[in-house]
Amino acid sequence: GAVVSQHPSRVICKSGTSVKIECRSLDFQATTMFWYRQFPKQSLMLMATSNEGSKATYEQGVEKDKFLINHASLTLSTLTVTSAHPEDSSFYICSAKTSGAVNEQFFGPGTRLTVL
Amino acid sequence: QQQVKQSPQSLIVQKGGISIINCAYENTAFDYFPWYQQFPGKGPALLIAIRPDVSEKKEGRFTISFNKSAKQFSLHIMDSQPGDSATYFCAARPPLGAGGTSYGKLTFGQGTILTVHP
Numbered sequence: 001g002a003v004v005s006q007h008p009s010r011v012i013c014k015s016g017t018s019v020k021i022e023c024r025s026l027d028f029q030a031t032t033m034f035w036y037r038q039f040p041k042q043s044l045m046l047m048a049t050s051n052e053g054s055k056a057t058y059e060q061g062v063e064k065d066k067f068l069i070n071h072a073s074l075t076l077s078t079l080t081v082t083s084a085h086p087e088d089s090s091f092y093i094c095s096a097k098t099s100g101a102v103n104e105q106f107f108g109p110g111t112r113l114t115v116l
Numbered sequence: 117q118q119q120v121k122q123s124p125q126s127l128i129v130q131k132g133g134i135s136i137i138n139c140a141y142e143n144t145a146f147d148y149f150p151w152y153q154q155f156p157g158k159g160p161a162l163l164i165a166i167r168p169d170v171s172e173k174k175e176g177r178f179t180i181s182f183n184k185s186a187k188q189f190s191l192h193i194m195d196s197q198p199g200d201s202a203t204y205f206c207a208a209r210p211p212l213g214a215g216g217t218s219y220g221k222l223t224f225g226q227g228t229i230l231t232v233h234p
Binding site for chain 2: 004032034041046049091093095097104105106110112
């Protein structure tokens with residue numbers, strides 16, 4: 001099956017610093033990747049759609065200057081949380097969409113961000 | 117119109133019992149309905165999915181029942197096991213051919229925390 005990895009799995013940082021999270025599709029190419037945020041005991045909230053070679057599309061209410069997304073290649077998308085604050089602490093999950101006969105989203109294992 | 121409503125919020129089942137989780141949607145344009153299983157601290161994993169041209173799909177102990185006219189679909193877990201204890205999410209997606217800003221986007225239900233007691 002298609003495998004998506006995320007790095008790091010956990011990160012703790014001080015308030016005001018920036019944190020970069022990587023999402024990689026390991027065995028397939030993904031022109032489209034998605035970034036989600038999940039609070040404890042809640043559902044996944046879509047933050048943005050990342051398209052290879054073009055600007056990301058952000059959901060309403062998500063600050064694009066706060067959450068920078070770069071989809072530099074067909075296997076890598078990055079999410080940078082700039083000037084992180086405690087309220088940015090959350091579980092960030094990416095997914096990568098396959099194309100062709102099987103159009104399915106495969107999710108990464110998630111990244112736990114804690115901002116002190 | 118993009119909402120997917122999921123119930124119950126939590127469910128406790130004895131080992132060997134049947135777990136049933138229900139979802140209802142509003143957008144009649146949705147044409148793909150997956151279920152995901154998520155363990156604590158992990159990303160969601162696709163469990164089973166259905167398209168509206170069939171009313172039921174079974175894979176092992178997992179069955180999706182789909183009622184297009186009622187705009188409802190449900191997940192049945194037969195012979196529930198303690199290892200099935202997890203959070204389950206239903207989701208829905210519009211046709212990929214529709215393109216636009218909804219391309220490939222999944223709309224998730226609120227989630228159901230399933231606990232299977234041994």
